[in-house]
Amino acid sequence: MSLELEICGKTAPIRLSPRRELFEAAADFYYLLNRGYNRKLILDLVTSRYSLSRLERLCLYRSVFSKSVSNLRRAKLVKVGALNEYGKLVIDGFNQVSTVASALIGDTLVASTDGLVRDLAATNRKVTLCPLYVSALYFLLSILSRLFKGDVVIVFDSQVSWSKHFAEIARELCKLQSLNCTALLSNKADLTVVVQAKEGIPVASSDSVIVDRVARVFDLAGELGKIISPCAVLEIVVSQVEEAQPT
Template sequence: MQLSTSLLKAIEDARYLLSRGYKRESVVRFVGDRYQLSKEERLLIYRGVYGDVEALSHKEKLVNASYLQGRTLAVDGFNVMLTVEAAIRGLPLYLCDDGFIRDLSAVHGRFKITPHSLQALKLIVERAKQHEVSQLIILFDQPVSHSGELSAEARELLKALGVDGEAKTSRHVDVDVSKLGDIAASSDCVVIEKAEKLFDLAGDIAVNMLKRKPIPLK
């Protein structure tokens, strides 16, 4: 899949404006209207395009897979699982300006567990085991439907695969994920801003386990 010429121009304009301090919502609205972008294209710019300073700030927090060995990895459950699920389903993935791989899915209070969801969850635990983390903590947003069931499924997987750790719900996943582990796994900007070190677990699984090739925005 290739990005359209108009979308590439919009991305370039958005990057320029964000680098000069304009607010993200205003920038997306401006370039979206100017280039008559679709809802999905606007969402891509909102999630994937960053000003120079912010992009560098995020990249500097990213660690390599080798850094995970012997350390505790805290996972933003829904965030990572949804991107892995998108990769499984063959949906578009994007290499964003800040080095993270993202998709365009989202959860807004309601979530339906599917076989793809459970497959994604299993891949998360398997990949963490392959990276030899000392402990894996998976947190799911408590207000989202079925978060308790997913936590239970994750605990069963941890036990079955012999991975030390825990899975539970949280009312403040962004705070807890950034504090409970040595490294946080999430592409959520709120988590990225709070955490000291991050690993793009979803991107790692998509590229190295599922052999997906994300679409670069540059």
């Protein structure tokens, strides 16, 4: 297989400073979510009250969830040591590649209240067929080959540019790593991931829509992110938020 990679676009690290106002906003957001208020309305409210930047707002949106939602998702998390108890792992392709790519270039990652690690690149950087994202895919599959001995299904969203080429590269990399791997293209990638994960098969994804619809979740990219760039992980954890709640 011979492919010509593009030059990567914006690769300057996306950095978020952990200022006090961000954590105060997170506390209010978490408190109001637990009281049942509309998520978008209260996100607008705390953004205005604390003069949050666009990136800080995105951080709250991707990292703070109600206590009930957070607990339900945490209960689904599969630990690294238990992964081989399952014969199959389904990977949400671009979701996981994006987070690993963010870790590789030193973006801020957020450890969310639901136990998952997420990137902040979604609205700031597009996935393209360039060395950064191909390297992220290689790193992800290379480490996975050392952790997991079962069947791997990687689902790529066919509506994303270069998805066909990413699937081809994934198949070749799996062969190199001796992974029993299937790479699928789907124009309804979220649904395909959920269907592939029936009967309790773990899914590697931090996409809330997917996480809420499957039985088990393995935070593959998050675990790798904490190894690659531990100092770049900003923790928005329940204990911090609850301590700052209004009384």
